[in-house]
Amino acid sequence: MSTTAQLRHQPRLIVHTGDGKGKSTAAFGSGLRGWAQGWSIGVFQFIKSGKWHAGEQKAYEQLNLAHETTGVGGPVEWQCFGPGWTWLHSTEGADQEAMAREGWDHVCAQLAAQTHRLYILDEFAHVLAKGWLDVDEVVKTLASRPGCQHVVVTGRHCPQELIDTADLVTSMDKIKHPFDKGERGQAGIEW
Amino acid sequence: MSTTAQLRHQPRLIVHTGDGKGKSTAAFGSGLRGWAQGWSIGVFQFIKSGKWHAGEQKAYEQLNLAHETTGVGGPVEWQCFGPGWTWLHSTEGADQEAMAREGWDHVCAQLAAQTHRLYILDEFAHVLAKGWLDVDEVVKTLASRPGCQHVVVTGRHCPQELIDTADLVTSMDKIKHPFDKGERGQAGIEW
Numbered sequence: 001m002s003t004t005a006q007l008r009h010q011p012r013l014i015v016h017t018g019d020g021k022g023k024s025t026a027a028f029g030s031g032l033r034g035w036a037q038g039w040s041i042g043v044f045q046f047i048k049s050g051k052w053h054a055g056e057q058k059a060y061e062q063l064n065l066a067h068e069t070t071g072v073g074g075p076v077e078w079q080c081f082g083p084g085w086t087w088l089h090s091t092e093g094a095d096q097e098a099m100a101r102e103g104w105d106h107v108c109a110q111l112a113a114q115t116h117r118l119y120i121l122d123e124f125a126h127v128l129a130k131g132w133l134d135v136d137e138v139v140k141t142l143a144s145r146p147g148c149q150h151v152v153v154t155g156r157h158c159p160q161e162l163i164d165t166a167d168l169v170t171s172m173d174k175i176k177h178p179f180d181k182g183e184r185g186q187a188g189i190e191w
Numbered sequence: 192m193s194t195t196a197q198l199r200h201q202p203r204l205i206v207h208t209g210d211g212k213g214k215s216t217a218a219f220g221s222g223l224r225g226w227a228q229g230w231s232i233g234v235f236q237f238i239k240s241g242k243w244h245a246g247e248q249k250a251y252e253q254l255n256l257a258h259e260t261t262g263v264g265g266p267v268e269w270q271c272f273g274p275g276w277t278w279l280h281s282t283e284g285a286d287q288e289a290m291a292r293e294g295w296d297h298v299c300a301q302l303a304a305q306t307h308r309l310y311i312l313d314e315f316a317h318v319l320a321k322g323w324l325d326v327d328e329v330v331k332t333l334a335s336r337p338g339c340q341h342v343v344v345t346g347r348h349c350p351q352e353l354i355d356t357a358d359l360v361t362s363m364d365k366i367k368h369p370f371d372k373g374e375r376g377q378a379g380i381e382w
Contacts, residue, residue: 010369163366170365
């Protein structure tokens with residue numbers, strides 16, 4: 001029989017998908033909880049543009065610094081594997097696949113070594129939807145990861161195979177967005 | 192004619208609703224962006240239980256401390272106005288309405304004084320849905336707030352009047368949740 005403590009430490013595979021806002025922001029928000037528990041957090045951006053998540057990265061850098069200097073919370077690793085890409089200007093090409101592969105290989109090595117307690121694979125669902133990685137291989141690797149490592153995958157158009165394997169799936173759906181009225185992105189809100 | 196800078200500094204009223212996870216976590220995630228911009232952030236919890244958002248609060252306290260000691264980012268105010276309440280054990284009674292009113296009065300005073308650049312009113316939609324405050328009064332106050340103050344409201348069952356007034360509305364919808372299989376909440380994931 002499992003103890004309550006054991007039941008409260010099951011590895012979770014979590015997906016945030018849908019066409020609305022909040023997929024990545026909710027992942028970064030939930031990372032705060034893990035950080036506060038003293039967990040090692042790995043954030044891996046699979047799509048990167050100049051301002052993309054720069055604010056969140058700055059905040060996490062401070063949290064990592066707080067951990068290093070005072071021991072509060074946990075350590076944070078933040079890496080970008082995505083090409084210079086935005087929703088508006090996509091630079092198609094083999095380099096995207098190569099960067100996705102490089103990022104995924106890095107994550108695979110860390111999962112095998114149990115480097116982090118929580119991984120945020122930002123826009124990784126989008127990478128899978130684009131066909132830049134083999135979905136079956138990814139799902140198999142995630143499903144067989146050792147120990148108690150939580151993984152949060154964000155991105156639109158998440159492949160059904162990953163949804164089937166995930167423990168928790170939320171769809172962030174747009175009800176209303178000011179861009180629909182032609183309004184501009186807001187500093188501090190969109191980035 | 193408005194400049195791009197002006198167009199990029201429009202006050203936003205944002206709602207995160209729906210029955211899925213991520214409403215509050217996305218709000219706390221987007222607060223990181225505002226913090227990184229150097230904004231003053233006000234977080235007001237309208238529902239509070241022992242562990243509820245304790246991790247996020249700890250992280251924001253560190254960010255506020257980083258601001259106070261090194262000047263990075265912005266200041267953070269975090270207050271709880273909700274009763275000791277969870278989804279499982281609701282203590283119904285007049286105290287809930289009184290606490291909601293106290294919290295809302297505090298927010299009204301701050302909006303009038305333009306205290307913060309970003310307000311996170313956590314579970315406030317739920318408070319409105321419960322009828323603890325007058326929705327018309329709340330919507331009128333939010334719609335007529337002065338300056339460039341962004342407001343994020345989270346919670347289930349957001350009243351239509353608030354959705355109609357909001358600039359950006361996202362519904363976090365559950366596709367799959369481990370509680371459906373009878374699994375326990377996870378430290379670092381649920382709190």
